[in-house]
Amino acid sequence: MEYDLSDELKMLKQMVRKFVDTELIPVEMNTLTPDMKLKPEYRKRFEDKTKELGLWQIDVPVEYGGLGMGMLAEMVVVEEMARTIALPPRGGRITGPEVRPALYNLSAEMKERYLFPVLKGEKKASFAQTEPDAGSDPGAMRTVAVRDGDHYVINGVKHYINAGGADFMIVLAATDRAKGSHGGISAFIVDFDTPGVSRPTTYKVVTGEVLYKIVFDDVRIPAHHIILEEGKGFAIGQQSLGRARIRQGARAIGVTERCLELASSYAQQRVTFGKPISERQSIQWMLVDTYVDLHMARLMVYHAAANADRGADVRTEAYMTKLFCTEMAYRAADRCLQVHGGAGLMTDLPIERMWRDQRSHLIGEGTTEIMRMVLARQLFRDYR
Numbered sequence: 086m087e088y089d090l091s092d093e094l095k096m097l098k099q100m101v102r103k104f105v106d107t108e109l110i111p112v113e114m115n116t117l118t119p120d121m122k123l124k125p126e127y128r129k130r131f132e133d134k135t136k137e138l139g140l141w142q143i144d145v146p147v148e149y150g151g152l153g154m155g156m157l158a159e160m161v162v163v164e165e166m167a168r169t170i171a172l173p174p175r176g177g178r179i180t181g182p183e184v185r186p187a188l189y190n191l192s193a194e195m196k197e198r199y200l201f202p203v204l205k206g207e208k209k210a211s212f213a214q215t216e217p218d219a220g221s222d223p224g225a226m227r228t229v230a231v232r233d234g235d236h237y238v239i240n241g242v243k244h245y246i247n248a249g250g251a252d253f254m255i256v257l258a259a260t261d262r263a264k265g266s267h268g269g270i271s272a273f274i275v276d277f278d279t280p281g282v283s284r285p286t287t288y289k290v291v292t293g294e295v296l297y298k299i300v301f302d303d304v305r306i307p308a309h310h311i312i313l314e315e316g317k318g319f320a321i322g323q324q325s326l327g328r329a330r331i332r333q334g335a336r337a338i339g340v341t342e343r344c345l346e347l348a349s350s351y352a353q354q355r356v357t358f359g360k361p362i363s364e365r366q367s368i369q370w371m372l373v374d375t376y377v378d379l380h381m382a383r384l385m386v387y388h389a390a391a392n393a394d395r396g397a398d399v400r401t402e403a404y405m406t407k408l409f410c411t412e413m414a415y416r417a418a419d420r421c422l423q424v425h426g427g428a429g430l431m432t433d434l435p436i437e438r439m440w441r442d443q444r445s446h447l448i449g450e451g452t453t454e455i456m457r458m459v460l461a462r463q464l465f466r467d468y469r
């Protein structure tokens with residue numbers, strides 16, 4: 086189906102599709118380590134190719150050496166790359182290291198120490214917000230940062246943090262617990278090798294990924310490691326998450342499209358009771374409903390990304406996009422798995438992995454219930 090993309094973006098989409106079909110899909114069952122990281126040999130091979138194709142740092146602003154092509158272009162690339170399980174469920178970028186937007190807010194000196202090494206692939210950042218007693222409700226966080234002269238002292242515990250291989254983290258901590266998420270949370274850069282920081286426990290996710298518990302025990306960091314100023318931490322976290330939510334929508338499109346390709350092809354070949362199952366209405370309806378969902382999801386993602394490129398406030402659209410698209414892709418993976426019967430659950434096909442990965446996207450970066458909760462506030466403002 087044609088979409089209202091510029092000729093340049095249509096060409097970009099076709100180019101990435103060809104790359105995925107010829108270079109990634111043929112090796113997709115063999116590219117990841119047991120903890121779902123891209124094997125170094127594949128990372129090099131894929132990254133060399135994306136450089137050659139002119140996709141390197143497509144989303145990084147021009148002033149930092151990237152292509153600055155904007156969000157719609159990035160979403161088109163994310164969508165196409167999500168058609169394969171050759172890349173990890175999270176953090177699987179092969180178009181340059183992931184740069185967390187918070188790092189663009191750093192001072193010139195801190196950019197030299199953290200942003201530029203990330204851009205060059207020399208350092209990796211993680212984002213630590215969630216705590217055992219503060220997941221959906223970050224205002225309840227108990228990790229505190231107390232000013233002590235030229236330093237802050239951080240104490241507390243974070244968990245479920247995607248911190249594998251990270252050198253430093255953007256940590257959210259309460260600087261005024263009474264204010265909670267309304268100005269009481271601040272963001273800090275903390276190196277993992279700072280005395281008092283430890284990662285005592287790991288968690289294994291259904292996707293195969295490993296997450297970490299992080300303990301802060303009297304961790305002293307220089308006061309200039311705060312990002313922007315006290316009280317801006319929640320907004321900084323949301324700035325990262327807003328973009329990530331539209332990106333999750335683009336991933337969901339790619340996953341759904343691949344599931345539909347596989348299930349449609351399987352349904353036309355699989356014969357039961359003397360006929361291909363594609364001739365059964367129950368199978369057709371599962372596939373058609375997915376086809377319609379896919380069309381709606383694509384319109385939502387392209388619209389939100391184009392609006393973001395125009396500088397519009399897309400917070401509400403980002404919540405809607407994350408909510409609709411992640412639920413849609415999980416439904417799609419589930420239906421397409423069902424169309425495959427027993428074969429859908431076997432690990433030699435990509436469907437079961439897409440189904441497991443997609444389940445995790447209903448929780449990470451804000452649960453579906455929290456998306457609905459925030460959208461309800463907007464709904465009652467719009468329709469008094």
Ligand SMILES: Cc1cc2nc3c(=O)[nH]c(=O)nc-3n(C[C@H](O)[C@H](O)[C@H](O)COP(=O)(O)OP(=O)(O)OC[C@H]3O[C@@H](n4cnc5c(N)ncnc54)[C@H](O)[C@@H]3O)c2cc1C
Nearest residue numbers: 212213214215220221245246247445449450451452454455
């Ligand atoms: C794979 C994965 C990777 C992750 N990576 C990171 C990371 O790198 N950094 C990080 O900081 N965090 C990370 N997380 C944590 C994630 O952001 C949290 O798990 C998520 O925000 C939910 O918090 P929780 O688990 O404490 O659930 P809770 O907040 O305890 O929620 C439990 C249930 O109650 C519902 N609920 C809660 N409040 C309400 C309400 N007001 N109304 C209705 N329903 C409600 C929730 O939707 C959920 O269904 C990751 C999680 C996963 C699964």
